[in-house]
Amino acid sequence: MNIVHQPQTTPSNYPPENLSPDQLHSILTQIKDYQTNHGSLLKVIGSETPHSVHLQPVSTSVFPTVFSRRLFNEAVDDLQLIYNELYCKLAEDVEWLYAVTGPLRRTEPLVDALWHVYEEIQRRRQDYGSQYIEQKIHAGVFRSDYMLHVRSDTTIDSDDEEDENWTQNLCLKQVEFNSYSCAGGCHADKVAGMHRFLARRGLYDFASSSEDPEEQSINIRILPSSLPQNNTINGIASVLASAHKTYGSKPFSSKASHIAVLMVVQPNNFNIADERPIEYALWNWIDGEPIPTYRIEWQQILHHTQLTPTGELLFFPPENGDSTITQPVEISVIYHRAGYEPHEYSEDINGKEIRTRLEVSRAIKCPSILGHITTIKSVQQALTGPGALERWLTKEKAGRIRGTFVEICSLGDFMSSAKNPIKDEELAENYILKPASLEGGGNNIYGADIPAFLKTMSPEGSEKSAYILMERIRSPLNVYGMLMSSSRGVTADEVVSEFGVFGGCLWERKESSSEQDKCQVIMNRVIGWSFKTKEVTVDEMSVVKGYGCFDTPYLVD
């Protein structure tokens, strides 16, 4: 008897434990070779010379990890468009943003730098003559990250492995919202393509013999239809393409030869495979003409750009040589993949001037400086306040996304509380301490480490305002996976995944008497997703450190 086990629930024998060495070797080899041939790679840090570089595969799951189909669809079909709308509107609500993040300027250099740039832009715009043209249209490539959460009215029963409906008790909880320089989209696209290929290739078809004559051959088979398609590379490119088209069809400046997208990047990025595919997609843009796309390192911007009196940003590509001879390019869209670290705004590289020049220009910014400020953690915290969302959203929409919030507090809120996780290690287990100004998991303090960490701080509390406390998400138990990374090898263990949905927007600043009504959304799309998995015993989702692995959700009902 030959049964194809196409699970409606979490498969208890997945990934299979009885792989032969031949099978495992074959799967691992196919993964490494696929990654080699499709650029699912990282540069080995320190290996690059003018003529060569060493590369290694990015961390990836060996098997796609189970995830709820219902919640995947909810995030993609429903939540993301509301989140996109919210963050477009936040990005034009300067009054509210300043109220929430302004207090951090005193302790947080990055927050201070961003507001400094904002203020400088307002001054410059007034200095310009009447000929200066302000760009009122902005673009965004956002990513909202979720984890599966066991509803608090559900008992977690670790012995209940045969639970037929494990996804029913689950909901999505937001880890964070990123509105600036969202990474991982290209890797997620390639790894999903890989898992879908390997499934089509039959590598996830498993046979196992059984004592029971009725089940002499039980097969597990992951059908490619259980693995969602991922076109995030083209998705991100499509936002930039739309912005490019919105800018105009030809240069406004008579000096420029053509218009182009400019991708601003950090120097010597070892994660080039998460950036270049977007350039290639635009140069190969099939939905119309190819879209010229250039790339400049953050600290080289002042040397290679000029502003015209009317605000156009002229760019002199380094590869074109002598800028006294060659014609510049007029930049239509600035796509930020740098400028999110405090040192990038330091005096020695004139960092605030770099950002100011880009920001004051007529180019469409992806995103604007205010769009950037929305990514600060204290914004996420403020949105959890009672009635906060209704400032921009209908009650119905507000309700939908409020369901994805966990409790987020400032440390001050807890100081006066009886239940104080700051001092109580047992209570602290339910929390994560995150910097209020930064995104990303690398700077977090987890659970029981919180009280000891806080003791290192001065008692007056100015440092403490730089942190928020976030309730820990209760991930479902008994989800197993097999992960491989260059630094940590192959591991088979209980795992937890993070699901990110990419959104793409264009919006325009309108004149209005009320602050919360100055944004008109022009375009609002879901453009892709990413899915990362780590062992439950590890706190960080860092891919660079080999903890987090790019993955594909294996959707089950």
Place this chain on the structure above:
Amino acid sequence: MNIVHQPQTTPSNYPPENLSPDQLHSILTQIKDYQTNHGSLLKVIGSETPHSVHLQPVSTSVFPTVFSRRLFNEAVDDLQLIYNELYCKLAEDVEWLYAVTGPLRRTEPLVDALWHVYEEIQRRRQDYGSQYIEQKIHAGVFRSDYMLHVRSDTTIDSDDEEDENWTQNLCLKQVEFNSYSCAGGCHADKVAGMHRFLARRGLYDFASSSEDPEEQSINIRILPSSLPQNNTINGIASVLASAHKTYGSKPFSSKASHIAVLMVVQPNNFNIADERPIEYALWNWIDGEPIPTYRIEWQQILHHTQLTPTGELLFFPPENGDSTITQPVEISVIYHRAGYEPHEYSEDINGKEIRTRLEVSRAIKCPSILGHITTIKSVQQALTGPGALERWLTKEKAGRIRGTFVEICSLGDFMSSAKNPIKDEELAENYILKPASLEGGGNNIYGADIPAFLKTMSPEGSEKSAYILMERIRSPLNVYGMLMSSSRGVTADEVVSEFGVFGGCLWERKESSSEQDKCQVIMNRVIGWSFKTKEVTVDEMSVVKGYGCFDTPYLVD
């Protein structure tokens, strides 16, 4: 004044010498990043572990190297179809092949192994009952390699840099013809895609200031139209797809689940990026259904295959685990990328049995054992004999390809000659000594090294029959290039290129009274090309050693 220099002749200032460090850095970075993202890579030997591997870019030219458009077209549009026809016919002319290569069996283990396999197949076929079905259709993926040659009636004038018509005095001369396990097609495809992208990207547009006010800005621009497209990956896949379709639409054996192509490879190949893309192309085959394609290492074949009494080759993919449970696959086409080295036929791995099992099966072989034997160097030599080609080709076709031959002799021919390059170092300069049984440049002895090498041999001459002497091709002077490789860095020097044309064929063995008339060509196509460039001061074209670099011809009239 702005002149676009689209050269009709060899551009004397190409590649440009006055690149700024910024320009060169940008071009080299774009090349490395493109190669990273498109799998134009080699595994670093010794770096692979179960969970990781290090990769580095394959050697490549920084700038496309000039080549004659007329001769490119001649090789692709004209010569290759004749060469394809010739080698299909050779591969069924066992009498002639044995006369030419049989004498090498005594000294050459590889030649002896191939004929041993051929003879064993004849015996086995007779042992089978009447139910056995012989596969009479064979496939070939060939590659004919050429270099530019200055006609001998032309004076080479090294000072004549301004020669307006340098391509007029050039013709193509064949370096070798490969009919077995032709490599380089995937790399050539990717590197051509890269150079075309970089041209489109504007990286080969150069401006230089001039003292002359009339030419204040002279631009060089390589238009993508000067760089031919290369679709060799799909080209090779298309031959296998045609063979697969020719085999049948479903398994002949009731035991098998489906039919599939089997790619036979060497173990632990660091050059995986030249093999895997063909598998991916077949699994993603868009011209019809996906074509299942498996891969097996040479020494694992006996363990993972079975022959049915009627001759079908059943394959048990290692990734499917326990072969007592899973259904085998029936192999439609065997694509050889292994079995070309003497040690692969050794007793300890039962190598002759490996090849015999594949060969006796009903699968279509790409190519057959006789097709393999045609790649022996002494065949190339024999074809240069007076009237030799007319055994299979019309006088007109024979004349066309005879024009690409250089003088090839056995050492014996020279022993009695007054002009004996074997002893005379000056004469030896005009020759290359090549093993009569092997293909590939790694085993050659060049020019002045020949006399000393021959002195190491025994006087009776049995070893000497293992070598042929080939006239050296007189490459045009003053072709410059810039090359980059992981092992040798970036070099700018005078260069020489080798142009290979890929052909794809299907043919059928017919009953006929005459040996030379037993082949009916079913399909004859040109499926791609490769182009490799090295410094003139280096003899070998080895890409692995970093001498030869994948390149794209920059076609000039």
